[in-house]
Amino acid sequence: MNFKQHILRPFATVGLATALAWTGLAITAPAPAAAAAIEINALSKADAIIATGNKYLGTPYQFGAPSGVTSVFDCSSFTQYVYKKNGIYLPRSSREQATKGYYVSRSNLRKGDLVFFSTRSSGGKIAHVGIYAGYGKILHTFGAGGVRYSSLGSDWWSSHYITARRVIN
Template sequence: MKLHQAWKKRLAILSIGATLTFAGGIICNQVPTYAATSTTTKANKIISLGEKYLGTPYKFGAKVGQTKSFDCSSFTKYIYGKYGISLPRTAAQQSKAGSYVSKSNWKKGDLLFFKVPGRSASIGHVGIYLGNNKMLNTYGAGGVKITTINSYWKSKYVTARRVIK
């Protein structure tokens, strides 16, 4: 009889401990953090910062670090740098950073790379994928803008890279 009561007591203590642990997690609002959520949050912050520069003039060879004008790669280098992601200076160099992403797996914040007619390099332009076949980029008239990828850029697409971890 004493053995049976001892087991009942142990079981009760274990049940109370499990309940408190579970309830403590709920009460303290402890929700597991997943890498995808963190990546999405960082991408949204980068995009939000980039959108603050909508309309900023385009200038080929714009100096990195200043914000009165951008070329495509100084723009990406600047805004990703604000979130601790160091990118090389040119679009061609940036196209080798991070990891390759297929077209079917693009996510917000991925860098998209394109050919530019008249330039010797195979990669001459970079934009930031926003979702829904749109990108944030700067090129030519209008400066920093949101562009539909199915427009002019569709036939010029080369590759994509994921640099947000």
């Protein structure tokens, strides 16, 4: 072994060991960090969904509005359209949408969750859907005024609340 090999070999060994150690740390990162990264991605997706919905504020409500039409919406065509624009495919009706994703309690709502309600004529069954926008607000369309924000804590929406689903990973 010549002088260069004798001097450089320990540095190469230390460098390789350091690189492997760092790689090991990256591979064995604790699960909470991974969960936090997933939550940040979900929040980013939620913000994108809400931003898409905001583009349609004031768009008129029309019961039975067809899928893909943006000149009018009903509640479920609105959520279907907004989520589809963000890569999440939902069925057409609010009752079908309530079967997607997984259950979220009202106390654990996060931006982007779908929230479901009954209406006067639905007999206590799901008949309306909106997007939880955070801070106790829902983004939805219903009746006069079309697409708008409402307070989940208002007497009417609070008393007609049924469930929520998280469809953002």
